[in-house]
Amino acid sequence: MITHHTMPHPPAFLLKPLAVACLTLPLAMPALAIERDAQPTQSDQLADLSIEELANIPVMSVSKRPERLQDAAAAVFVITTDDIRRSGAATLPEALRMAPNLHVARVNGYSYSISARGLNQSGNSYSNKLLVLIDGRSVYTPLFSGVFWDAQEVLLEDVERIEVISGPGGVLWGLNAVNGVINITTRSARDTQGSLAVLQAASDGATASFRHGGTSANGIAWRAFGKTTYREDSELASGAPVNDAYRRTLVGARADWQRGADGFSLIGNAYRGRFDQPAPGEIAAPGVPATLGRVRSDGVNLTARWEHALDGGASMMAQAYFDHTLRRTEPLFGERLYTTDLQFQHTLAPIDGPAGAHRIVWGANYRSSRDRVDNSATVAFLPARTTQQWASLFAQDEVELGQDWYLTLGSRFEYNEYTGTEWLPSARLSWRLSPQHALWAAASRTVRAPSRLDVDTYLPGRAPFLLRGGARVRGEVAQVFELGYRGNPVAPLSYSVTLFHHDYDYLRTTETNPAGFITFDSLMEGRASGIEAWGSWQAAERWRLSAGWTAMHQKLRLKPGSSDINATRVAARDPAHTFQLRSVYGIDDRRDVEFTLRKVAGKSFPDVPSYTALDARFGWRMRPGLELSVTGENLTGGHGEYGTVVYRAEIERRLGVKLMWEY
Template sequence: MSIMHETGSPARRLLALFAGLALALPARAAPQVQGELADMTIEELANIQVTSVSKKPERLIDAPASVYVITAEDIRRSGAATLPEVLRLAPNLQVAQTSNETYSITARGMNGSSNSPPNKLLVLVDGRSVYTPLFSGVFWDAQDVLLEDVERIEVISGPGGTLWGVNAVTGVINITTRSAHQTSGTLALARAASDGADAALRYGATSGTASWRVVAKTLVRSHNELASGAPVNDGWHQSQLGFRADWERGADRFGVNANAYRGKQEQPEPGLINVPGSDQRLGTIRTEGANLTAHWQRLLDDGGTLGVQAYLDYTRREVPPSFTESLDIADLQLQHSLPALGAHSVVWGVNYRHSRDRVTNSDIVAFLPADDRQAWSSVFAQDEIGLSDKLRLTVGARVERNPYTGSEWLPTARLAYKPAAGHALWASASRTVRAPSRIDVDAFVPGQPPYIVAGGPLVRSEVARVYEMGYRGQPAAGLSYSLALFHNDYDHLRTVELLPSGTALAFASLMEGTADGVEAWGSYQVTEQWRLSAGFTALRERFRLKPGSNSVGDPATSGFDPAHTAQLRSSYSFDDRRELEVAVRNVGALAIGPVSGYTAVDARFGWWLSRELELSVSGQNLNGSHAEFGPVGTRMEVPRRVAVKLVWRR
């Protein structure tokens, strides 16, 4: 049982103490935190420079795509403790929590299927792709960045294959952390919550044109509960160290970023492994990893830029008694933005990626071969053409080669029209794919027929042809909104088929379908101190089997996605020391589970106790616990959470 349910618990007494301090301490001005966007107007926010849409800086209002930006100030005021919690701020994402450290996060549906977790959303952290070749998805527990270091998160809903490659099918999440130049000095934080605790320490310094910082952080999460009140074994502990350095020399910009982490999590599924003849119980998942990213950029005399980025990424995940995986990835990227050539603005680049994946197999699941080396290579080019002062056309394409299906063609065309200042209309057509992963082709589950499941040559790349149109603008002072409509045509979606022998199941690509939807969000500055933000999505998916398929459950894939989501946020500053954030989220029901629709209320009160010390009290799901994903009887109830956080900056 959560300690917040215990009468007179230490957590309640701590909250009461801090509440008394907030009312009793004298008022002092808050410090100006470098790099935050606290004082930006809605008009200034529209001019934020984003890079995810065109791989070069452009104003948000000019970007011809459905893109939402989560700023550093949004993150600070939200009270979120982890990256997936922050992503709930993006109205064009669907975020469902399944355990302490496990989330299903998607854009525009496709939240997995009866045989797959989400695998069509590309996630980058400072240019480093964090999707795993094991299943083309993201292990969210490994993405434990210090939120105070995040500068912005650009969330694109829709295809990004031309610029970012295969697997950028339904969206791209591009997380950018602050440069070391922006984080000089000391930061310390401590957070105590009803479900655990967090602590972090950061120190940075600057000398001439060079800056560096070091970061250490740790977190602990307690067990959760089922709807019945029975405990769920999903306790989590993780620690991380990080280093970053940035420096300049003339027209050159250099940067190095390194991280290492280690964690352990209990497995939430109760009981014995459901494989005939197995009596092995689930054990503790142990994870570790390290990554090193280096980049160089030169500002060319003719107005162009040339950049190179390379990274090494090592991860290890032990999931007893199922498997253990050790993965090494090396990635090298080159990008060249040419100077303007009349009406043309061209950017092109090449990418090479190599991995070594080593799996320790078991009698529950196996990958054949167990030790596999893979390589991906690609080249892309994109041209932005100014047809007139108000009209511009962007065309581009990428050719990417993967180990399973060979070369894939990823073209796109986008047309943007600006009828007046502060208004933009856009439309696009794209083709993108999700290439097969190891679980599609190399997986094998031993057992008695028909319990055998295997990948193999029946699997093809999943294809999406996407058509979009949208509007982004500021029709009045203090008001901005964005609207996007989309239609996706899917082909070769993965299915599980009974082989002609009748004794084995195998992955294949015998499903097709469509998805139609709308995304809308906006902000309104009610007064100088009060801002309202709202968002809404609606989605309709239809899937059907192709001739020759005998799959049963796969057409119900749409049941993993809510038909609608909605959110409303209120940001209010009493003065320059005290602020209140209240957010309400509503998520539609899931047919598979089934999972009832729910409404969640979150709130945060922040108080600057001095120029260096910030105190906040936050609550999530204040109206009660609810389920978000998973089958009845074994899924976690996302609980009510209350937390107190202290951040000291100097």
């Protein structure tokens, strides 16, 4: 007999207090009012950036130095602070849905599958070819080279921007940046002075956040913040619960200060998560998945950064971070991971050459991790305790070939414990026809290094293991070719189009030998080709339309000697095309309304039907610093986004209200 763990229902836990607060707080505002600085708060910034201002947004992820988005020779999409505020998103994955070059699929109440350009083939819901950074700290786990999205929490109101690059980023960011890079940057403490309170209640849970910032007598700007979230069980299409409720809490602080040419930042976070985990395929009652066990996800991290400005536009940067995570997935395994990372970067002043200037950036990175796994009778990682090291050196030079022509050459050499030293080269050519138009082309080689999941996984079976790791697994290699255009042909319109082709080799397979033993190997190859396009049109002074479309074709094949008949179907589990349309309309200076329509093609193995989702938000700035918004998600009806029909969570309609108060 299987019993289900139940959690307190949110109305008694959070929803009732939040509802009362949402009703009473506006009435109490006059009594709580305090003197405000002349500088407007975040919620007072009423309008989106203009089309021209969007093109001039500085991005860092393409060349590791500030450059105009319009000039970046890569498929990069930027999610701004205002985009996040208007979306009504409560979590990072929800905010990432705005990037048209990402595929974001919700697996259950807390788990997401997020990928770019396909090959989400890690064997579970975690893409292993997408590198994610939060304030310069890589959040991938060497356990499987992917990201536990349920452990990634930030105060969204403090996010400055999210840069999403689809395509390789190995030269600047290293191994595992094969199909994309997500670079999340939070705002300086200097930009978050004063206090913030956010209360958010929805039909399936609630969120409460706070932040308070100030400046010390010696000029150190700081902020402290916290966030707690509760979500109740999601449901199957039959209405049965999936047993995936969760609670998550985040607290942290940040300090920034400037001393002449030197800038310093110190960022610390601690989080705790408790999740129910459904057991796929195990049925406690007709149509109801059993609860496999609780998931415990705790962590603490600290990042220190120093930046020094040199003469002539040169600069130096040094960063160090420590990250400790604890994850227990009952009854399968538990893991403690300690990561220490050191980075250095030097950007040289422009050097005059025969045709034009050279802009050179180089740097080095060293990372060490200590991993301790508590094995079980169900699954084992052997050795249970291991220490891994990564070391890399990179350099990139942007050469001005002539008027409006720029060639960027870069290379990184990176060492890892499993495959030794990998070479990651890249060449990018940009033709800036005018300040409003740019053509670019790129060729790159990038690698996804093996993880502990690929090499060290063992499953009990005959004498004594059925699955015996993957000693023959190689790094997954991608040769990538891209051609792109980004332009602002007329004042109200801008768009970006990218054609891409990826040639893959040594993709992971699961092989069975004649004796019946299973091992991992690298006996699959193939290619993926497609197009990514997005743009914005200022249809009227207060009305903006944004759209995005992707289409992709993958063709994978097994190499001689492979017996993994399902490998090609498992790897090609991505939608062939996606489409989104977003409309933002400012009714007046205090009210705005937003609609987002998403259309995602169906997937196979497991079969997931195509779906259409409509989200809406109405925002009302009742007074300076006080904003009330009402959101509706999936208004077109429930749908599944990932997994087999037996245990696929149904993404239902979701209604919510949010109150944000800055003072």
